[in-house]
Amino acid sequence: xxxxxxxxxxxxxxxxxxxxxxxxxxxxxxxxxxxxxxxxxxxxxxxxxxxxxxxxxxxxxxxxxxxxxxxxxxxxxxxxxxxxxxxxxxxxxxxxxxxxxxxxxxxxxxxxxxxxxxxxxxxxxxxxxxxxxxxxxxxxxxxxxxxxxxxxxxxxxxxxxxxxxxxxxxxxxxxxxxxxxxxxxxxxxxxxxxxxxxxxxxxxxxxxxxxxxxxxxxxxxxxxxxxxxxxxxxxxxxxxxxxxxxxxxxxxxxxxxxxxxxxxxxxxxxxxxxxxxxxxxxxxxxxxxxxxxxxxxxxxxxxxxxxxxxxxxxxxxxxxxxxxxxxxxxxxxxxxxxxxxxxxxxxxxxxxxxxxxxxxxxxxxxxxxxxxxxxxxxxxxxxxxxxxxxxxxxxxxxxxxxxxxxxxxxxxxxxxxxxxxxxxxxxxxxxxxxxxxxxxxxxxxxxxxxxxxxxxxxxxxxxxxxxxxxxxxxxxxxxxxxxxxxxxxx
Numbered sequence: 001x002x003x004x005x006x007x008x009x010x011x012x013x014x015x016x017x018x019x020x021x022x023x024x025x026x027x028x029x030x031x032x033x034x035x036x037x038x039x040x041x042x043x044x045x046x047x048x049x050x051x052x053x054x055x056x057x058x059x060x061x062x063x064x065x066x067x068x069x070x071x072x073x074x075x076x077x078x079x080x081x082x083x084x085x086x087x088x089x090x091x092x093x094x095x096x097x098x099x100x101x102x103x104x105x106x107x108x109x110x111x112x113x114x115x116x117x118x119x120x121x122x123x124x125x126x127x128x129x130x131x132x133x134x135x136x137x138x139x140x141x142x143x144x145x146x147x148x149x150x151x152x153x154x155x156x157x158x159x160x161x162x163x164x165x166x167x168x169x170x171x172x173x174x175x176x177x178x179x180x181x182x183x184x185x186x187x188x189x190x191x192x193x194x195x196x197x198x199x200x201x202x203x204x205x206x207x208x209x210x211x212x213x214x215x216x217x218x219x220x221x222x223x224x225x226x227x228x229x230x231x232x233x234x235x236x237x238x239x240x241x242x243x244x245x246x247x248x249x250x251x252x253x254x255x256x257x258x259x260x261x262x263x264x265x266x267x268x269x270x271x272x273x274x275x276x277x278x279x280x281x282x283x284x285x286x287x288x289x290x291x292x293x294x295x296x297x298x299x300x301x302x303x304x305x306x307x308x309x310x311x312x313x314x315x316x317x318x319x320x321x322x323x324x325x326x327x328x329x330x331x332x333x334x335x336x337x338x339x340x341x342x343x344x345x346x347x348x349x350x351x352x353x354x355x356x357x358x359x360x361x362x363x364x365x366x367x368x369x370x371x372x373x374x375x376x377x378x379x380x381x382x383x384x385x386x387x388x389x390x391x392x393x394x395x396x397x398x399x400x401x402x403x404x405x406x407x408x409x410x411x412x413x414x415x416x417x418x419x420x421x422x423x424x425x426x427x428x429x430x431x432x433x434x435x436x437x438x439x440x441x442x443x444x445x446x447x448x449x450x451x452x453x454x455x456x457x458x459x460x461x462x463x464x465x466x467x468x469x470x471x472x473x474x475x476x477x478x479x480x481x482x483x484x485x486x487x488x489x490x
Contacts, residue, residue, distance in 0.1 A: 070125050178272040
């Protein structure tokens with residue numbers, strides 16, 4: 001089990017399923033796909049080619065390690081299964097260029113990064129037979145945060161009500177978890193936790209074998225008709241693959257479960273563009289791990305999609321000059337960024353806010369340079385950076401008005417949609433929010449990030465404030481200084 005966990009977590013960090021890559025390739029061939037859809041899909045395929053070299057993981061957020069195991073009653077291990085699995089996971093995170101993201105509390109408010117990416121979530125079940133089957137998932141924070149539970153009633157179970165509900169709740173997903181998604185919608189469940197567990201498994205393709213109709217025994221089933229309907233709703237949302245278009249989702253799974261007559265829990269969740277799920281098993285014949293795609297280049301087109309040229313932005317000009325240049329262009333404009341960025345995310349923002357609240361000035365680095373919300377994975381030997389893609393912008397929304405009023409965060413770079421408060425702050429203070437493609441962290445590290453240095457809060461590890469130099473870093477104008485918001489316009 002230690003060997004199995006070590007190999008499975010390693011493989012799923014650098015390789016994806018061929019079926020997932022084929023769906024990305026299909027976007028490039030679809031005449032109905034938008035330019036933004038094609039740009040994102042092509043970038044993700046190229047990212048996977050870099051990741052498959054085995055040095056830079058697909059995404060910088062290498063996730064919480066989750067293991068779901070089904071142990072046959074005739075399987076005897078003679079030890080602590082969870083401990084063995086944890087040890088294998090520990091070894092992979094120690095030896096590979098992965099990121100430690102797990103923090104543990106010492107009291108209600110004080111936390112510390114474990115420096116191992118443990119603890120893992122390990123759920124083991126008993127069943128008949130003489131084999132031990134596993135699903136390994138590495139779930140990033142952005143994707144994990146887009147798991148929703150809605151406590152509904154029987155009133156939801158009409159064509160009209162369910163359609164309206166899905167159209168409304170799809171907007172809750174937004175783009176911060178890096179679409180195109182594998183979307184799971186679960187209706188019913190004998191408990192809230194059963195509903196959400198089904199969401200996670202369905203989004204990983206683990207329940208694709210379910211029957212397509214119910215029975216008197218209350219069997220779970222896939223509703224293929226509603227899968228097609230929800231897929232259509234997602235396409236018509238025009239959210240697309242992050243920056244507008246058709247491909248908000250690759251596919252949809254709708255699972256119907258039995259429920260208590262007084263309850264109707266509904267779960268909604270996704271597996272993101274880093275679709276990191278891998279099956280494994282131990283049988284009397286041996287130890288097996290699902291084979292992922294080691295040659296993603298076969299899914300790449302001969303030529304990159306032909307798109308309108310991006311606008312080059314020199315980030316090393318004075319901040320006011322950079323903002324004046326951005327102000328010339330409408331939202332949706334694709335940019336090529338070169339120059340200096342400051343990297344800061346949740347804990348660093350909290351530290352800076354405390355400084356400001358204590359009467360200290362805004363750090364000059366936050367005033368002189370755009371801020372990139374990100375946290376890198378470990379740096380491979382001989383490279384400038386580890387995988388270093390954007391994190392979810394919305395987690396920093398509460399800081400924007402205060403920071404901009406004091407001259408900081410005038411240009412922000414991250415992934416996903418943001419609150420009205422950010423749009424209002426940008427309009428009031430002359431700020432901008434630029435969207436980066438969520439997902440392709442490996443190719444950004446290899447091709448765009450040229451140097452990295454820590455400039456503040458070194459004790460925070462991957463959350464420390466860094467200064468990085470970038471070249472040809474892709475981005476889009478999402479919120480401008482006039483109060484326009486790309487996502488609000490959809």
